Amino acid sequence: MEAYSKEFRRDVLRECDSGKGTREVALKFQVSESWVRRIKQQRRETGKVAPSTTRNKQTKWAVHADAIREAVEEKPDRTLEELLAHLNIGISISTLCRALQLLKLTLKKKS
Numbered sequence: 317m318e319a320y321s322k323e324f325r326r327d328v329l330r331e332c333d334s335g336k337g338t339r340e341v342a343l344k345f346q347v348s349e350s351w352v353r354r355i356k357q358q359r360r361e362t363g364k365v366a367p368s369t370t371r372n373k374q375t376k377w378a379v380h381a382d383a384i385r386e387a388v389e390e391k392p393d394r395t396l397e398e399l400l401a402h403l404n405i406g407i408s409i410s411t412l413c414r415a416l417q418l419l420k421l422t423l424k425k426k427s
Contacts, residue, residue: 319367320347325355326365332356377415380405384415392424399423 320328324345331341332352342349359365377384380403387394387402394402396409407415416422 322366325367328352328355329359329365375411375415376407377405377411380407381415381419384412385419385421388416388421388423392422394423396423 328341328345328347331344332338336344338349338352338356342352345352355365383403383405384399387399391402396412400407400409400412403412
């Protein structure tokens with residue numbers, strides 16, 4: 317699903333600014349009332365009308381990056397399961413695997 321354009325948002329906000337209620341504006345533009353409230357709030361708090369182009373979400377493992385590096389350095393022949401158990405940080409194996417890839421770390425376990 318794509319975000320609504322800046323122009324569309326401006327049209328919606330213009331209707332709101334003209335004194336029309338949230339429900340009336342939502343019905344006119346065929347959007348949800350909660351979306352209308354959100355863009356009004358966004359403009360009020362940030363002064364911006366344009367849709368956000370990036371997310372500011374930090375990954376769950378990022379705060380543990382140093383611990384992950386240290387654990388791999390300490391014993392690089394652990395399996396993913398063993399490393400996850402050792403770290404005990406509440407992330408999934410797939411998240412740990414992704415973290416290792418992004419940190420450019422490899423495990424040296426031989427089968």
